[in-house]
Amino acid sequence: MRWKLALLVLLPLAFMVCSPVLFLLTGSLMDPGELSQYLSPILSQGKGYVAWRLVPQSPSLRSYVELLLDSPEFFAMFWNSVRITALILVGQLLVGAPAAWGFARFQFRFRKTLFTLYLILMLMPFQVTMLSSFLVLDSIHLINTQWSVILPAVFSTFPVFLMYRFFRSIPEAILESAKLDTGSAFQIFLNIGLPLGSAGIVSALVLGFLENWNLIEQPLAFLKDKTLWPLSLYLPNIDLAKAGVAFTGSVVTLLPALLVFLSGQDYLEQGITAAAIKG
Incomplete structure (x- = not known):
């Protein structure tokens, strides 16, 4: 009942x-x-x-034919999204995983202060840091290039925070045994840290994909040339007279995010749980 x-x-x-x-x-x-x-x-x-x-x-299926066969702009923006998102995720893995491991397993001066700063930066919305980010990117001549969107996202704090929770939960006894066998901190990170923290890494990458696949504000602020725009900016520029194409474009844009979410759903649940309950 x-x-x-x-x-x-x-x-x-x-x-x-x-x-x-x-x-x-x-x-x-x-x-x-x-x-x-x-x-x-x-x-x-x-x-x-x-x-x-x-x-x-x-x-x-007329709207699908019009979008997929008669809209070259759609494919250009689609591949822009693929390129931007893929480079961001690779960068977050290369930067975030070692940073999270360092915070979780090494004791050094000002460690807690730096990690607290990471948490504060994670809470700041893009609007707060937009002007300072624009000035820095403009000074190194990256405005109106896709790197102006990629680089700030690579150094995002949230993946570090999420992976840190998993690395922190690895039992110290395992690491001590590994030190006796190899003695190399880098090999311990590769052979012990990454495999045992894989759930946190995958959940961070899944969340990173969902966030960066749908970027709107950053491309609008940093990219002036429309040929550099990602797919997330394609839909707002469709005229209401082409509502069918807009619906179809939304479906096609949704599919990659849906497939990634379903593929990493188990890891994502573990990551959310770990972020909520682990110290």
Whole structure:
């Protein structure tokens, strides 16, 4: 009886949460005429409310054809997103993992102060540091290059914080045994730290992908040339008259993030749990 009641409560809530994605999928499959009819209060700036159907009356792949075959700008921005996101994640792995290991396993002067500073920086939104970041990037002539988006993200503090929790949880006895066998701190990091902290590393990379795949403010602030823009800036520049393409573009943009999330869901849950309960 209890599970039936829980199902009754949770199913409507689940539908509400998933409804935006369902609307996107439905809109991408609608014929342009049907879509215009439903969106006429917006497209014609008239009165009334937008109507919608969960199942299109006349399903069509015309918007997919127009987006995937007749929109070279979409592919240019798609590969910009792939390049930017991939370089950010590689950089976060190369920079964040050693930094997290150093904070977690080494004792040095001002360690707690530096880590506290890391936490403070993690809490700061982009708007707070935008001007200072712009001035630094402009002084080294990186404005209007994709490196102006990549480099600040590479040194993000959140991956360090997340990986630190996993490295910190490795039993000291294992590390002491490894020291007797190898004696090299770098080999211990490679052979013990990375494998045992893999859940934290993967969860940091998954969260990093979801964040950086959808960057909007940083590219708008640092990239003047539209040919350098990532895919996240493609959709806001689609005219309302091409609503079908906008729906389709949203679906295609969502797919990589969804696949990455589903692939790393288990690690992501472990990472969120570790960040919440481990000291």
